[in-house]
Amino acid sequence: xxxxxxxxxxxxxxxxxxxxxxxxxxxxxxxxxxxxxxxxxxxxxxxxxxxxxxxxxxxxxxxxxxxxxxxxxxxxxxxxxxxxxxxxxxxxxxxxxxxxxxxxxxxxxxxxxxxxxxxxxxxxxxxxxxxxxxxxxxxxxxxxxxxxxxxxxxxxxxxxxxxxxxxxxxxxxxxxxxxxxxxxxxxxxxxxxxxxxxxxxxxxxxxxxxxxxxxxxxxxxxxxxxxxxxxxxxx
Numbered sequence: 001x002x003x004x005x006x007x008x009x010x011x012x013x014x015x016x017x018x019x020x021x022x023x024x025x026x027x028x029x030x031x032x033x034x035x036x037x038x039x040x041x042x043x044x045x046x047x048x049x050x051x052x053x054x055x056x057x058x059x060x061x062x063x064x065x066x067x068x069x070x071x072x073x074x075x076x077x078x079x080x081x082x083x084x085x086x087x088x089x090x091x092x093x094x095x096x097x098x099x100x101x102x103x104x105x106x107x108x109x110x111x112x113x114x115x116x117x118x119x120x121x122x123x124x125x126x127x128x129x130x131x132x133x134x135x136x137x138x139x140x141x142x143x144x145x146x147x148x149x150x151x152x153x154x155x156x157x158x159x160x161x162x163x164x165x166x167x168x169x170x171x172x173x174x175x176x177x178x179x180x181x182x183x184x185x186x187x188x189x190x191x192x193x194x195x196x197x198x199x200x201x202x203x204x205x206x207x208x209x210x211x212x213x214x215x216x217x218x219x220x221x222x223x224x225x226x227x228x229x230x231x232x233x234x235x
Contacts, residue, residue, distance in 0.1 A: 039068040042100060043079040048120070049095035055106060056087035064101055077103040116170055116192065123200040124170065126192045133213045137187060141176050143169040145193075146222045147203065151210035160213075163206055166223050167193045 043064045058064055066081055079085065079101040089106035118124050131137045139145055147164040170176060173188025191214070195203060206212060217225040 038071045040071045040074060040078075041066050041068050041081055042074060043081070045095040045097055045099045045101065047097045049091060051093050052090050053095075054088055054090045055085055058091075058101075059087070075100070075102055079103060116176060116194075118170065119168075119194050121196065122194040123197055124192055124194055125200045125203050126171075126190055127203065127207055127212055128189045129191055129212055129214060130189060131187070133211075134189075134191065135214060135216050139169055139172070139191060139214050139216065141169055141171055142220075143216060144220050144222055145169060146215040146217070146226065147206075148213040148215060149206050149210035150213065162226065163202060163210075163212075164195070164199055165226050167195060167199075170194050 044067045046063055046065050049058060049063050053063070085103050085106055089108060091105055092107045093105070095101070095105070116124050145167050146162060147167055148160055149163045150158055150160045153159050169191060171190075171192035173190050175188075193203070215222065
């Protein structure tokens with residue numbers, strides 16, 4: 001049998017070892033908690049960023065901002081102010097507002113998205129107008145136009161009104177990427193425009209009951225002309 005003194009010594013040593021082990025465990029656990037809750041500055045999209053936007057364009061246009069988020073909730077390839085990528089790389093899809101920028105979301109090769117470049121929340125509507133009504137065929141993709149309607153009145157006269165004061169053209173015929181500076185008019189009578197749903201409905205109705213004419217303005221800004229001349233829109 002052990003003597004009372006040796007038993008006391010054993011208990012004391014055991015207690016010290018248990019206490020030291022507990023202390024070291026708590027220190028390690030607290031370190032893990034601090035590491036998990038550590039805030040890391042990361043890059044986040046300020047607003048929606050179109051697919052195919054280069055990292056250089058995002059930086060130049062301040063399309064992203066820096067936010068501090070818990071390290072434990074972040075993917076390994078998240079971009080930080082200190083962790084940059086090649087400026088020529090482009091986003092492989094649309095970045096939503098608040099979305100983290102990660103290196104895996106950028107690539108060197110971007111496939112063009114199929115279909116028309118329709119802005120979010122709008123509808124594409126195609127109308128047919130002759131070259132006179134298209135300002136001699138000088139309306140091009142990217143043009144902003146005024147849409148006039150001419151129709152008969154109850155008295156037998158004709159009346160011309162502004163139907164839509166500022167409409168973006170997104171296609172002429174089957175072409176969608178012609179520069180506004182192009183000197184080569186496109187001969188197709190088909191003009192595709194992007195409109196909010198309510199304006200799209202008004203334009204479709206007008207094609208059935210009135211003659212349509214498009215107008216261009218200086219600096220591709222028809223609103224400035226309409227405001228200065230006080231031309232009213234159709235109610």
